[in-house]
Structures are given as structure tokens and as C-alpha cells.
Amino acid sequence: MKDGTAESGDGGQVVAGRYRLLRPLGRGGMGVVHEAEDTRLGRRVAVKMLTAVEGLAEDDEARDRFLREARALARIDHPGVVTLYDVGVAEGTPYLVMQVLDGLSLAELVARTGPLPTAVVAQVALDVLRGLFAAHEAGVLHRDVKPSNIGLNRDGHVVLHDFGLARLAGERAITRTGQLVGTPQFMAPETIRGAAPGPPADLYGLGTSMYLMLTGELPFGDSTVDFGAIVDRALGDGVPRLSGRVPGLPRFLAELVDGLCAQDPAARPGRTAAMEESLEGLAADGREALAALLAEEFRREAVRGVLSEKVRFTAARLLGEPAQDPGDHPEYDWEEAPPQQTAEPADALRPPTLSDTTRRLVLSSMTPQSARSRQREAVNLVLRGELQEAAQVLSVVVPVCLSSLGPAHPTTLLSQYWHAVCLARLGAGDRAVDLLARVNRHADRRTGDRS
Template identity: 55%
Template sequence: MARGELVDGRYRLVGLLGRGGMGEVHEAEDTQLGRRVAVKLLTAVGGMEPGGEELDRFRREARAMARIEHPGVVTLYDSGLHRGVAYLVMQILDGRNLAHLVGSTGPLPVRAACWTAVGMAEALAAMHKAGVMHRDIKPSNVSLARDGRVVLHDFGLARLAGERAITATGVVLGSPQFMAPEAMKGGLADAAADLYGLGACMYFMLTGESPLGPAVDVGAVVERALGTGIPSLAGRASGVPAELAELVDRLCAQDPADRPRGAAEVVEALGTLFVGGQEIVADRLGTLLRDQAVRAARGVRLRKGPEYAWAEAEVPAPRADGSSPAVEAAEAVGVVGDAGAVGIGSTLAPGSGPPTLSDNTRRMVIGSMSRETALSRQREAVNLVQRGELESAARMLAAVVPVCAARLGPEHPTTLTSQYWQAVCLARLDAGREALELLARVNKYVDRRKGAASD
């Protein structure tokens, strides 16, 4: 679906956040309440016709999920059907997912891993109490907020979208690295299967390695999952207390009967090992976000003439229906309305950092952006800064600034204003030195403009 499309007459799509096996996730504006949301379009799920049994069951399950009120479970706001496609409207999350954090920074210290595990287990306990199973516990479905909070998302999709409808489309739910053996065999994915996923995630956090080895050959991974299983953690990761390694091994047991009886038991078993872990997660995540914002601010800056040496490129003309190939190319790489790694359906690989533009796409975006669209993107970014959603703002500004510089000129007010807010964003992400460098450059151009105006 295209940027600007209104889903069900209410949710205006702003930018594509990611694609997965179930469908695609967009950042959107709730036009009634004026807030940012994530809209997940379940494009892989068929059979949901108005008034049909599948749609009725979808709505019942969505209502059950919406009743879950827990800080560790992403909030589901709304659901419905748009042009035959079922959709979910959820809280949008700023930060990084667990896969990205570990992939970028390495194994987590014990306290940080235990803090994350406790957050996951408490969220699972709340979901299981409400009768909702997650059914797809894996690191990319665990979001970490900037303050270190842990939030689960993409929960209950198998049940929500309908096992029969999913099977009919050939969609495979879950990653073999984190999927319980009984689920692989076609058995019931219940609470015990969620606990297995939790244990596999703990193994990943503590070792920095995939639980079942390299995933080059999915068939080999499945064979290991159903054969020898996840290796024992005892003695494998240095510094891991024996009682913690034993808990992970129990969670990863192939027989569900050998796993803990519930998520609450996991929280109790972790005891005080998580104390201080939130601060460690927040610090590590803050450092990662700061470094990526700095690299993005530096890495995509354009030069023309002695200072900005980018040539203009031919840009495909708009189509007859008014759509723009250039804008679509920008959306495809996350440049227009990108909300950062929200963790909901994100396609970013661990350690990949913010998306960057190819030369061709960059030139297309430069050529297609007008003063009005630049101002629109700038306003969106400023609103994000003012709401404290700094990572989203940093990523958007990293895309807007070079386009403004090349399209409008380095001394254009829109370019300078965008750079000013980019500096504010960097400063609030604790990149003070880089923020001062950028402000000095902005002030140089402002002084030059003032001097020219006074002559």
C-alpha cells in the first residue's frame, strides 16, 4: 500500500517500517486522535470476507488481546478489514529489538540478560493469564525502549489470523532457532512453547550465538532442534552462574513436561540476578543509538561545488495516476517517514544500523523533493524531537538534511533548520561534541546570510 493511503478511513500511512511473513508494517497517523501508530497489514492471510466466520473470529481474538494491560506487552488499539486485508493498529515503539542490540554489541552481561528475561517472563505471565499465547517468541519480537524497558510484540498472530488461513497461504510462523520442537511437529503451541522461546532467547543473550548454530541450512537447524536440541549452557558461557545455566537448560528442554510450569516460576527462579540490569540495558542501548545517529548524520551528508559535489540526476516522471517512482524508492528503503527500529516487523538485520540510500535512489529522492515536501518531512521530525522520540527523529533528519542541502542548497532556511534540529537531536542523545560541530556549521551559514542581507 502506498504512502498517504487512508486505511479504513482513519489511519494515514506515513512510511513502511518493515515486511515479514505475515505482511507489512507501516508507521501511520491516527487522523482522529492525532497520534503516531503502527499499522500491521496481514496481507498473507486470506479468507476474511465481510460477515464471514474468519473475520468474526479475528475480531473476537483481537478484542481478547486488546484487554491485556501490561507495560511489557505492546498495546493493541484497533483492528479491522481494509480492502479485504485484515489489519491491526498498535502502539509504535522507539528503540531497538533484542536481535539488533545483541547483534550490534555482543552478548549481554548476566544482569542485563536476566533483566530482559524477567521483563519477557512477566509479559508472558500476563498474556497466558488472559488466555493468549504468543507463539512466536524470538529476539526480533522483543523491543527494548531507551529507558531499558522490555516490551513483547507480534503476539498471538497464529491464533489471531487463524491457523487454517495461515496454512492455506503457506506462511511458516516462527523461527526454527526459537520454535519449540512440539510446534515444529505440528503440535499445540501452548504456554510451554512460549517458555521454550524464552529459554532460547536467554541462550542468545548470554552467548551472542544462535541457539542451534548457524542458520545457513534451515533443514539442518530443524534436524538439530528435533535431534540433539539446544546445547547445554552449563560451562559454555563464561561468567554465567550455575543456577542460571540450569534454568536456561530447563527452559530449552525438548519435552514440555521438563520445562518450568509457568512464566511466574521463571521470574521467581531468576531471583535477584536482574538487579541493576535495566540500567545496563539502557546504557548499552543509549550508546548504540547515539553512535548510529552520529554515523547517520555524518555518513549521508552531501557535497556540492567545493563543498557539495553532488550532480543532479534525471528523475523518473510521475505516473499518470500521480504516483512517484522516486518517492516509492525512498519509502522502500525507509527514507520517507521512517520511524526507526520500532521492533514491530522490522526487517533490519542485527548490526545493520540505520538504512542508507544507494546512489541512484539518493539522486532520485533529491530530484523529486520539493520545498513543500522537505518542509513536511522537517515538521514531522521536529514533532518527534519535541515528543522525545529521538531515534526516530535522528533517522528521519539524517535522510532529510542531505536531500535539502542538494535540492534547496546548503544555505536554504529549510536546510539550516533541519540541521539545527539534527543537532538538538544529537545533543539529547548525548552526542554533544558532534552536536556542537553541526551547530557551528549552521551558525556559519546563518552569519553568512545575515552579512549578505546587510550589504
């Protein structure tokens, strides 16, 4: 098959005769990641198919370079570096087999909570630094250090993943047409200019990620700003200095971020015992605090799901989907809720409203699974009257659902229905009517198919 997989006897796709693909976990510019079963060892793994660079021949120099560095990465045994189990090329498509990370990315956490406590920032930075140094000592560059590639496990441990090995298999920092590959928000200036990345470029990515953690803002402003304008800022004045800007921020941390984000790679600090000792001192109980933050976010997600159960029942009934009425008393211990209670329980459990910047950061890496979660969030926003924010979320959720789940899938139809509600209440009646007509058309087909 084109993506390097073959059909197994039970209809599932199997990579390299061993890894049975179960479900997609994410999709990016370089390929798609699947949860899979290692049929030989009987364990759960993540398989990344680098479909952007398929078609590598046996004697391709890029193929050899990719396999060589991937094998070097596989030899790294460090808690801050994702465990790489296997690597290969299936029918011309490179693939990586890695551990499955259970938790959130740093991008997702900041999007949900805003700026992080100093101890948490210091702990994440320390773990990433040590992971990068372990990789660099093994001769491996990450090439794509950014918040979405920094995984946070439920126990508060930090893991670097999604090393940019795909670029070794044929991608350059600047394409033949001059189009930048990647996001300039976290990309070192020398890489943007087309120079080969080195260890300082990875450290720059950490510096910009720390900037996001400490401020809750992207280094060069809103990610919807013109792409060229962001590049100009990255190559011009660079990342705004933190020293003296964030009240209460320890001087060492501000100076470290400023140093890591220096325009000149030679000016960025290298590894020193003093740096690690200072971060350790600031981290204190940072790992425990990070684990607590993650636990609270998972609790909020569960509560949001319970609160929207009634909404899902009503919408499912509208579309003719079988659903059981959850009743007026969701199974949730309201004693755990904040003490202030209003006539509407959802208000007492309202999660922090995401800023436009951080919301777009989360939506930029949306998968079908996260689209469903964001849809539930949008419905809660509608019920609270925050129509502009709900419409913004749904304007991204709907295209993801259309492309990944199809136009007749219940999640797609529900997303379009609530998008139409937002548009109607915001005064865009014509667009709302058009969208509802599409929903009704597919809903009628589904009803006809069942009759």
C-alpha cells in the same frame, strides 16, 4: 484497495476511514507495519496490515477467531505487552493498531553488542516472562517469541510485540506443501512438528532468546545453514546445553535456559515465585544497565552518521546530487571519544565488528530505513579496508533498496556504487564493471531529467 486502505483527500492512504498511513516501519512474511496518524484522536500509532491473509469473508470462522483473540489481547494492561488500540478487517484484510515502540529490538542490540551482561539478560527475561504470563492468563498466546519481537525501549523497559495473531486468520504452523512458516531457530519442536502451540511453546521462544543473549550465537548455528539442517538440529539434539559452558554464568540462569529449551513441553518450567525472585536478584540494576547500553548504541549511530558525512558528499557529487560539503571538522565533541586517538578519527570510534551470525540476524528484518543505516556502516567498513564484511552487508542492502526504493533512487545507486568498489578490490572485476555500468546508466538518466 487490495491492502484494505483507501485514498484520503490529501493523497495519503487511510485504513478503516481513520488511520492515515505515513511511512512503512517494517515488512515481514505476514504483512507490513506503517507509522500512522489516528485522525480521530490525533495520536501517532503503528498499523499492521496482515496482507498474507487478505480476503476474509464476513462469515469466515478464521476471521471471528482472529477478532476474538485480538480483542482479548487489547484488554491486557501490562507494561510488558504491546498496547493494542484497535483491530478490524478492512476490505477483507485484517489490521492491528498498536503503540509505536521507540528503541531497538533485542535482535538488533545483540547484533551490535554481542553477548549481554548477566543483569541485563535477567531483566529482559523477567519482563518477558511477566508479559507472557499476563497474556496467557488472558487466554492469549504469543506464538512467535523471538529476539526481533522483543522490543527494548529507550528507558530500558521490555515490551513483547508482534503477537502471532495472523496465524489465527488462516495460517498453520505447517503449510499444505509442508513448508515451515517462521524460523526454526526459536520455534518450539512441537510447533515444528505441526502440533497446536500452547504456553510452553512461548516459554521455549524465551529460552532460545536467552541463549542468544548469553552467547551472542543463534541456537542452531549460522542462519545461512541449510534450512532443513536447522530443523534437524531443532528436532534432534535440540538447543546446546548452557550448564557448565559459559564461564561465570550463574548456575540458576544456565539451568533456567536449559529447562526452557527442553524438547518435551511438559519438562519446561512454569511460573513460580522462586523463579521470579531469583531473576530479580540477578537483575539488580539490569534496567539501568540496559538503558545505558541502548543510549550508547544510539550515540554510536549518531557518530557513525557524522563520520560518513564526507563520504556521502563525495558520492553525491559523483552522482550529480546537490550536496553541501560538510568540511573537515564534523560537529562532534571528540572529548567523548575513547582516549586513544589515531591519525584517522574513525579508528578511535570504530564500533564493534559484528559477527557473521549476528549481522545476518539484523539484516534478515531489514527495512528501507535500516537499509540506509546499514549502507553507512558498509561504507565505513570499506574505508577501514574490511572489504569482505562490507560486501556481505551490501549484498543484502542492494536488493532491499531495489525493491523498496527503486533502481534510480540515490540510496540504491550509492549502495550499488560501494558494492562495486568492494567487488573490484576483492578481484571480481567483471561483476564490478557490470554493476558500475548500471549505476552510470541510472545516474545519467537522473542528470538528463534535471537538464
